[in-house]
Amino acid sequence: AQKITQTQPGMFVQEKEAVTLDCTYDTSDPSYGLFWYKQPSSGEMIFLIYQGSYDQQNATEGRYSLNFQKARKSANLVISASQLGDSAMYFCAMRGSTGGGNKLTFGTGTQLKVEL
């Protein structure tokens, strides 16, 4: 079974500061993918960044970077230079690879609030 844990129900950050959202995972799959999604108050799920378990380098997409530490089973999202529009719920997710049919499992999310 695979599991995603997000231990920060809510986070505050000052505008223009960097913020790290924590995510740890557990899986027995040899190959897996890790995702971060943003869900604004309007409700849609917005893909932010992806990290493959065999990728040698940490993924980056603009102001988003994924701090992947395989031995620690962590996949923290770093948002640099926070903007007011970054206020949203953020979900970490993992897709396995074996007989589980490539299930996509989500954490419970972190509500981020960016303040002036």
Added chain:
Amino acid sequence: NAGVTQTPKFRVLKTGQSMTLLCAQDMNHEYMYWYRQDPGMGLRLIHYSVGEGTTAKGEVPDGYNVSRLKKQNFLLGLESAAPSQTSVYFCASWTREQGAGGNTIYFGEGSWLTVV
């Protein structure tokens, strides 16, 4: 999200009524998923499908049935709706054929269901 369409977007049901949510994708994706989202619980997998004609149970399948008669459609049925099924439902899809960096999982915009 272009490519994954959920209908209906909003519905109010009475306890005991039945209904079907339709998820349609035009990207020829083989994998499709149904999730429900409840406050503080993230997205929980209800059922999923790894291809036309196949379905499997996820984390919270009780009270729901699914069918994947056509590759592009994944239907979620509530045979006898209960207030505990009040939730926001998301459909998602992806394909294994994506190349490096193309691991995006596409989501529908969500369906808000209230059972009274």
